[in-house]
Amino acid sequence: MIDLYFSPTPNGLKIRLFLEEAGLPYRLVPVRLSAGEQFAPAFLAISPNNKIPAIVDHAPLHGETPLPVFESGAILLYLAEKSGQLLPTDSRARLEAMQWLFWQVAGLGPMAGQAGYFRVYASEPQPAAIERYTREVSRLYGVLNRRLEGRDFLAGGEYSIADIACYPWVVPHAAHGQTLSAFPNVERWFERIQQRPATQRVYDSVEDVYTKKQDLSAEARQVLFQQGTAPAAR
Structure with a gap:
């Protein structure tokens, strides 16, 4: 089983696309970015750059310890190599x-x-x-x-x-x-x-993130777009 720490941004959707295409079992773990959940210590232990997506693979190829992976490109490459899918062999x-x-x-x-x-x-x-x-x-x-x-x-x-x-x-x-x-x-x-x-x-149920501009509070805007160095160091 793979835990996918997810918000429906383009980078988050990349990983869902791969998992659905490959038919790999996964569990969605929503991360509410506007609420600052990406700064929680437990999430930072998985994704030190405080960004989604991130995964935890509970059945990695090598070893028995769950394997965290962050950065969407690295996740795609890891999953493709692990599953043998969606990466050409030539x-x-x-x-x-x-x-x-x-x-x-x-x-x-x-x-x-x-x-x-x-x-x-x-x-x-x-x-x-x-x-x-x-x-x-x-x-x-x-x-x-x-x-x-x-x-x-x-x-x-x-x-x-x-x-x-x-x-x-x-x-x-x-x-x-x-x-x-x-x-x-x-x-x-x-x-x-x-x-x-x-x-x-x-x-099927994904909203365009750009339609939500009017729904953002001043606090949410601060969290999303005006991060300094302090939040990531929590």
Whole structure:
């Protein structure tokens, strides 16, 4: 059994997508980010960066002690290697999947996250930041679009952890200032993944986090967006 410490953000949804696709048994452990539950000492012992997702594998491949893993890219790679699923066995295709996984972790996720923050959640408009991050996300969509020319998936013919990593960050494309029709290869790829049964199960009851802006209290905004060094040191 795998415990998934979860909130329905793009990074959290990556891991649910993998677990559903692979058919691995798991238990959801909700973490209420706006309530500051990510700073609880018990959670920090699992995820020292006080971020979701994180997992605890109670049946790791080696040893009997439960194994905690944090950082979504590392979790995807760990689960793929443990289960033998959603990571190509051919060495070249495997490397391709790894490169696009790292591309998402280092580029698409952070830039889209900043675009979403400045376009939706920032307390005051910051036109320069909105333009900078929206433009960069558009550039990254262009990179993705070129990669998907003549391909169904990022690592070639196989659906893999690379696609699972990227898809949840494309779901809120409108909030990030993007139009999928401007990137036809991305749009086809997106629709292909959207139709997968595992994707539909995961997203069946998921709300768009960007629709909740009006529901955030001043205290919740402080917890989510204005963290200093003190909370993480609890």
